[in-house]
Amino acid sequence: MPEKLPPSVDTVDTTYLESLTGYNAQRAALKVIAIFLDRMAVYGFRPVDFSVISLITHNPGITSRQLCAALDILPPNLVAMIDTLERRELIVRKPHPRDGRAFGLHLTTTGKKLMRDAEITASELESHATQRLSATERKSLHRLLQKIYL
Amino acid sequence: MPEKLPPSVDTVDTTYLESLTGYNAQRAALKVIAIFLDRMAVYGFRPVDFSVISLITHNPGITSRQLCAALDILPPNLVAMIDTLERRELIVRKPHPRDGRAFGLHLTTTGKKLMRDAEITASELESHATQRLSATERKSLHRLLQKIYL
DNA sequence: TATTGTTATACTCTATAACTATA
């Protein structure tokens, strides 16, 4: 009686993993992030840097603590990012009007100029990454994702 | 003339970031992963371990290289995961029937038993993480995410 | 007593180069 050979796999069946929300969200996020890294490298922004400076852009005077809470970043990990943005003269710290412990963060003129370009690039890469989605589908996708994390 | 005080932020405006697909996908993924880590810790599985052993479960005889391609993992980073699963006696390596360089990966009886429980837990945490979504919405979400990364 | 910002540091995850055995 011949030994039974162990089976080998022709095409990998991924249907089970593709039924899991975390798997799908993570794979899609990594795909968009890869495009982001490529196109935003010219600005010296990783996704987290862009999130930080974007919140400063739309919330002049925001504090480190507020950034941490909004982006779910730990305070020690934000310090180096803020330092780098300040050394690049894209942002400045101003004393907080009512809390002597805190600093308010603001864009410089250079920062404002750079962010105008960066947000255009972000919008373009967004379109590219989601090119197989209609505008309605993209809106719907955002709403469904926000139902999970907000 | 009094010095103008810098503005401070009351509630953080995150609408711009929430218009970006990568941001939404990443935030949702991290939320689901946090729930995953909590509930799957009893099995000793991180998300990537579960993805690996799940593909072995549904693809008996799959090779390391096929796992790397399917999950977008680099070969050096897979080695320790496979070693750990083998040392836990959840999987075994068998010689590949047609390629002397490769091994086919298979669940042991112990592995099969554990995976039955683990997939039930995964299904439960999936429901919990997406409890604000209807079955239709979850299906729709998966389809939209797959349009991005597949 | 609690909070903001910070330093130092440990831990995990991801990436690159190079080797061996076989195709």
Added chain:
DNA sequence: TATAGTTATAGAGTATAACAATA
């Protein structure tokens, strides 16, 4: 010559503990 699996290691990302200054 190319590929599967592996080793060693570097780099990036994420986490905890503890401190000074201010609320």
